[in-house]
Amino acid sequence: MKDNPFIHLFETSDGKYLFDVNKNTIISIPDNVYNFLKKPTTNMDSNVEKYLHTLKNCGFLKSNRVEISEHSETKYLKYYLDNKLSTLLLQLTQNCNLRCDYCIYSGNYNTRTHSNKIMDFELAKDGIDFLIKHSRDSDNIFIGFYGGEPFLNFDLMKKCMDYSLKKIPNKEIYFNVTTNATLLTKEIVDIIVNYNLTILISLDGPKQIHDEARKFAFNNRGSFDTLYNNLKYIKTKYPDYYKEHILFNTVLHQSNFGCVDNYIKSDDLLSDSYFMSTFISDSYSDKKHEISDSSISEIQYEKFLLFLSKIGILNNYKPSKLLDLDFQQIGSIVNSSKIDHLPKKSHHSGVCIPGVQKLFMNVNGDFFPCERVNELSDFSKIGSIKNGLDYNKIEYMMNIENITKEECHNCWAYNHCTICLSGLEDNNGIKRENILLRCPYVKNSIEEKLKDYTVLKSLGYNF
Numbered sequence: 144m145k146d147n148p149f150i151h152l153f154e155t156s157d158g159k160y161l162f163d164v165n166k167n168t169i170i171s172i173p174d175n176v177y178n179f180l181k182k183p184t185t186n187m188d189s190n191v192e193k194y195l196h197t198l199k200n201c202g203f204l205k206s207n208r209v210e211i212s213e214h215s216e217t218k219y220l221k222y223y224l225d226n227k228l229s230t231l232l233l234q235l236t237q238n239c240n241l242r243c244d245y246c247i248y249s250g251n252y253n254t255r256t257h258s259n260k261i262m263d264f265e266l267a268k269d270g271i272d273f274l275i276k277h278s279r280d281s282d283n284i285f286i287g288f289y290g291g292e293p294f295l296n297f298d299l300m301k302k303c304m305d306y307s308l309k310k311i312p313n314k315e316i317y318f319n320v321t322t323n324a325t326l327l328t329k330e331i332v333d334i335i336v337n338y339n340l341t342i343l344i345s346l347d348g349p350k351q352i353h354d355e356a357r358k359f360a361f362n363n364r365g366s367f368d369t370l371y372n373n374l375k376y377i378k379t380k381y382p383d384y385y386k387e388h389i390l391f392n393t394v395l396h397q398s399n400f401g402c403v404d405n406y407i408k409s410d411d412l413l414s415d416s417y418f419m420s421t422f423i424s425d426s427y428s429d430k431k432h433e434i435s436d437s438s439i440s441e442i443q444y445e446k447f448l449l450f451l452s453k454i455g456i457l458n459n460y461k462p463s464k465l466l467d468l469d470f471q472q473i474g475s476i477v478n479s480s481k482i483d484h485l486p487k488k489s490h491h492s493g494v495c496i497p498g499v500q501k502l503f504m505n506v507n508g509d510f511f512p513c514e515r516v517n518e519l520s521d522f523s524k525i526g527s528i529k530n531g532l533d534y535n536k537i538e539y540m541m542n543i544e545n546i547t548k549e550e551c552h553n554c555w556a557y558n559h560c561t562i563c564l565s566g567l568e569d570n571n572g573i574k575r576e577n578i579l580l581r582c583p584y585v586k587n588s589i590e591e592k593l594k595d596y597t598v599l600k601s602l603g604y605n606f
Contacts, residue, residue, distance in 0.1 A: 148204035151555035294326035348403035401441035426566030474606035491560035
């Protein structure tokens with residue numbers, strides 16, 4: 144072929160496929176066409192030539208690539224930052240009542256460590272006022288509380304919710320908190336239910352697994368029993384609140400997926416709840432954590448059972464809670480947008496608009512794009528309550544594709560890239576090599592979702 148079609152080829156157990164980047168579409172293709180596209184030759188079989196001609200007439204096999212790296216919202220950035228903020232995340236404290244082995248603040252990572260610093264009400268009010276001033280055109284307001292362990296500063300949390308409701312009477316306000324749930328006493332629970340506070344709780348599985356890493360700071364004992372008793376109180380006294388406002392996040396160790404998954408599915412308190420999950424992070428660490436072969440096998444097997452349940456073969460099967468989010472992403476990766484071709488000017492999909500999607504303010508009043516970036520990095524800081532937002536830095540951050548634009552413009556995963564700022568930065572900025580090191584993992588993940596999509600479609604599942 145004279146041109147260079149922007150495509151990605153892959154195969155599954157039931158056939159061979161072409162992912163057309165310009166159209167964001169998967170199509171099944173014959174073996175001979177697949178083999179030719181994989182290794183083009185000057186001698187093209189007439190049947191292959193006819194098939195490719197038909198594809199081209201249908202708008203496939205275009206060679207269009209992005210030529211200029213620029214986030215589509217760049218020209219509106221000042222307006223968004225001045226008028227469309229919607230989410231403020233307040234770091235109420237840098238301290239925690241637990242000491243978890245894998246915690247990003249444990250001292251085992253190149254990030255800040257736990258400290259006794261807390262946010263005061265004056266600073267919190269300034270942050271909320273900043274959000275109000277810069278959210279004139281936002282319909283809804285989201286205010287979150289983070290730590291450390293934010294319930295160590297519950298008095299401030301309550302003051303912030305009361306102040307927000309008083310200052311923003313004409314908009315819906317949604318409150319949320321990330322917590323280890325050990326401080327959710329009956330007295331506190333009886334208060335927070337009145338605010339419809341959504342609670343994301345860190346729970347790593349059954350007692351023996353959870354307690355292995357999540358221990359109290361003052362006595363080094365596991366925290367599971369305290370957490371679990373608090374959950375029982377909430378679900379017993381406030382069942383509707385529990386159902387609608389209690390979520391869970393599980394940090395998986397490299398070899399315990401099956402045990403944790405089975406526990407969650409079988410536990411009465413947890414089996415109907417929403418779970419997110421991640422493996423122990425490698426970000427900001429010199430130590431790498433490899434997922435064990437046994438866990439990979441367990442995940443693949445559980446995914447297989449999940450697929451069978453989705454197509455109606457395992458009707459009584461209780462699907463994995465830990466794979467729920469992954470399954471939702473399978474359909475969205477192809478159904479996200481149907482396009483005719485890539486524009487000349489664009490930016491890959493992994494980057495947010497820093498500060499707009501979320502504005503994280505720490506105990507010092509410094510602003511960051513979110514809670515997952517490194518607070519020790521001057522580069523990660525996008526402003527402060529004292530000096531406002533750094534518009535130039537934010538524009539640079541939302542256009543990080545320029546650092547690797549040659550590779551990005553020729554990457555078949557362009558429309559579905561998930562690479563963002565977190566874990567890429569140091570004091571001097573974003574390292575090109577850090578981005579490129581992450582690329583293979585992102586592409587492997589996207590290809591797996593493409594394969595899952597085609598298998599499910601071939602079995603009759605309707606996304």
